[in-house]
Amino acid sequence: MATHVVENQPPPLENYNVFASDRALNDAIAYVAPDASTGEMAALGEVAGRGDVIALGFDANEHPPALHTHDRFGNRVDEVRFHPAWHALLSHATRAGLHGTPWQDARPFAHLRRAVKFYVWGQVESGHGCPISMTYAAVPVLRAERELAEWTAPLTQPEYDPRLIPIAAKRAGLCGMGMTEKQGGSDVRANTTRAEPAAARGPGREYRLRGHKWFCSAPMSDAFLVLAQTGKGLSCFLVPRVLPDGTRNAFAIARLKDKLGNRSNASAEVEFDSTAGWLIGGEGEGLARIVEMVNSTRLDCAIGSAALQRAALVAAIHHATYRRAFGKTLIEHPLMQNVLADLALESEAAMALCVRIARAVDDSAGEERAALRRIGTALGKYYVCKRAPVVVGEALECLGGNGYVEESVMPRLYREAPLNSIWEGSGNINALDVLRILRKQPDALAAWRDEVAPALAEPRIAAHAQRLESELRDPALGEAQARDVAERMAQLWQAALLLAYAPAEVSDAFVASRMGGEHGRTLGTLPAGTALRTIVERAAI
Numbered sequence: 001m002a003t004h005v006v007e008n009q010p011p012p013l014e015n016y017n018v019f020a021s022d023r024a025l026n027d028a029i030a031y032v033a034p035d036a037s038t039g040e041m042a043a044l045g046e047v048a049g050r051g052d053v054i055a056l057g058f059d060a061n062e063h064p065p066a067l068h069t070h071d072r073f074g075n076r077v078d079e080v081r082f083h084p085a086w087h088a089l090l091s092h093a094t095r096a097g098l099h100g101t102p103w104q105d106a107r108p109f110a111h112l113r114r115a116v117k118f119y120v121w122g123q124v125e126s127g128h129g130c131p132i133s134m135t136y137a138a139v140p141v142l143r144a145e146r147e148l149a150e151w152t153a154p155l156t157q158p159e160y161d162p163r164l165i166p167i168a169a170k171r172a173g174l175c176g177m178g179m180t181e182k183q184g185g186s187d188v189r190a191n192t193t194r195a196e197p198a199a200a201r202g203p204g205r206e207y208r209l210r211g212h213k214w215f216c217s218a219p220m221s222d223a224f225l226v227l228a229q230t231g232k233g234l235s236c237f238l239v240p241r242v243l244p245d246g247t248r249n250a251f252a253i254a255r256l257k258d259k260l261g262n263r264s265n266a267s268a269e270v271e272f273d274s275t276a277g278w279l280i281g282g283e284g285e286g287l288a289r290i291v292e293m294v295n296s297t298r299l300d301c302a303i304g305s306a307a308l309q310r311a312a313l314v315a316a317i318h319h320a321t322y323r324r325a326f327g328k329t330l331i332e333h334p335l336m337q338n339v340l341a342d343l344a345l346e347s348e349a350a351m352a353l354c355v356r357i358a359r360a361v362d363d364s365a366g367e368e369r370a371a372l373r374r375i376g377t378a379l380g381k382y383y384v385c386k387r388a389p390v391v392v393g394e395a396l397e398c399l400g401g402n403g404y405v406e407e408s409v410m411p412r413l414y415r416e417a418p419l420n421s422i423w424e425g426s427g428n429i430n431a432l433d434v435l436r437i438l439r440k441q442p443d444a445l446a447a448w449r450d451e452v453a454p455a456l457a458e459p460r461i462a463a464h465a466q467r468l469e470s471e472l473r474d475p476a477l478g479e480a481q482a483r484d485v486a487e488r489m490a491q492l493w494q495a496a497l498l499l500a501y502a503p504a505e506v507s508d509a510f511v512a513s514r515m516g517g518e519h520g521r522t523l524g525t526l527p528a529g530t531a532l533r534t535i536v537e538r539a540a541i
């Protein structure tokens with residue numbers, strides 16, 4: 001006789017269209033780019049919700065990569081072996097054109113379409129998004145260097161080719177980056193890795209690197225943009241794993257990091273010793289080149305964090321829909337509705353901000369729009385990433401004990417949640433970047449003001465904006481206030497976006513709680529009278 005009967009447990013959350021079921025996302029796209037075609041997004045959304053694809057995310061994390069420094073004969077190989085699920089995820093992501101493809105896509109809204117797909121696909125698994133994002137970001141930097149043009153084409157092909165062979169022979173490729181050293185991460189000027197010319201100096205020429213990188217993720221990528229010092233200062237180099245003659249470049253992987261999360265992905269410590277690298281831009285221009293790359297990866301960090309929030313929210317609503325307690329489903333309990341509605345507001349606002357900034361990337365050829373992209377990326381990276389651990393933590397609790405157990409997706413989302421705020425410039429660095437932009441680029445502040453201006457007719461938003469403007473005008477405004485300024489600017493922009501396109505129940509609740517001072521310090525503290533049920537229904541799949 002059975003010792004127990006399984007009841008009052010939800011069915012698996014699978015086989016739904018991640019894109020089509022997301023009403024908020026569809027509304028936001030219709031607002032920022034009404035002419036954008038959404039066919040590819042819906043097709044990827046269908047794949048992202050499939051049970052077998054969701055299983056890939058679990059497999060890739062349950063079987064983390066393993067380092068093999070030597071072969072059985074004692075030769076150095078410095079290879080990392082991954083579970084087949086990792087390769088399958090990268091296959092899907094590259095086929096969907098999430099890496100370098102938008103840079104050679106002449107159709108309108110190429111970057112917006114890619115950003116939305118990155119958001120949809122990010123809900124499957126985050127770790128493999130790292131090489132995808134770095135490759136996306138490396139392409140414009142490489143494209144600017146004529147001598148290295150042969151590198152660009154494979155990075156934009158919608159294919160996955162994991163072979164370690166010369167780039168000229170590859171159908172497709174991936175690219176990483178190496179900036180961080182032991183003595184300097186945020187402060188990359190402290191880098192000590194040195195580069196000397198192999199023969200002649202100058203852009204596109206070969207140099208030899210000696211030194212190390214303390215973090216170098218996705219070490220099986222085909223090449224890396226690496227910072228090293230020359231006589232003229234910090235410079236940027238393309239360092240391939242395999243040299244054009246087919247021999248391996250000197251790229252010793254000392255060990256892999258044992259990380260809190262992001263376990264499907266490998267993050268290595270590497271040593272360079274007479275390692276060949278080709279100069280990108282001039283000597284001493286390394287920071288400018290890498291900032292170009294980082295501006296794209298930073299937006300991906302924000303999108304990735306919005307995707308984590310959405311994935312956690314959907315799982316929480318799903319659980320609360322089926323689980324019964326005290327005579328009714330959890331979702332029928334008013335206080336659970338308040339928690340879920342508050343999570344939904346945060347998730348939608350995060351997504352809307354990302355979608356708006358992604359649209360600005362498509363527009364960034366114009367000077368005014370480039371300014372909006374610049375300030376938007378810093379604000380989005382700071383604020384959306386900062387909210388992810390809070391949102392995911394609260395959503396996890398909606399599943400009760402089930403949310404704390406590894407068979408659930410929640411522990412993986414929770415471990416992943418702080419990461420996007422750390423890499424590519426951690427929270428303080430991005431908040432300080434906002435301050436720097438405000439001081440040095442008045443056109444960026446003007447572009448942001450244009451975005452929020454239509455919302456100032458709403459008195460609570462106007463009051464919030466007034467407080468912020470007086471803070472901005474204060475001659476004593478210093479670094480210690482950078483987070484406060486960045487948070488207020490991001491929230492104001494979110495409020496303006498929601499007011500422009502979302503149902504009144506959503507924008508009202510966001511403004512009342514985030515602008516009106518009627519919000520507690522925890523989630524689930526929306527004021528009485530909020531249309532909780534409507535907000536949760538909108539967020540449900």
Ligand SMILES: Cc1cc2nc3c(=O)[nH]c(=O)nc-3n(C[C@H](O)[C@H](O)[C@H](O)COP(=O)(O)OP(=O)(O)OC[C@H]3O[C@@H](n4cnc5c(N)ncnc54)[C@H](O)[C@@H]3O)c2cc1C
Pocket residue numbers: 176177178179180184185186187215216217218259262267419422423424425426427428429
């Ligand atoms: C999983 C993972 C993968 C990574 N992969 C890569 C990779 O592939 N390539 C790569 O180059 N790097 C990589 N990194 C490194 C990452 O980019 C750095 O960890 C990050 O930039 C922070 O640098 P740091 O660790 O040296 O911290 P630090 O620079 O020492 O910063 C520590 C803290 O001090 C704060 N801080 C620093 N300066 C200031 C200031 N002026 N004012 C106020 N606060 C400040 C920071 O915000 C942070 O909170 C990876 C990191 C992780 C965790």
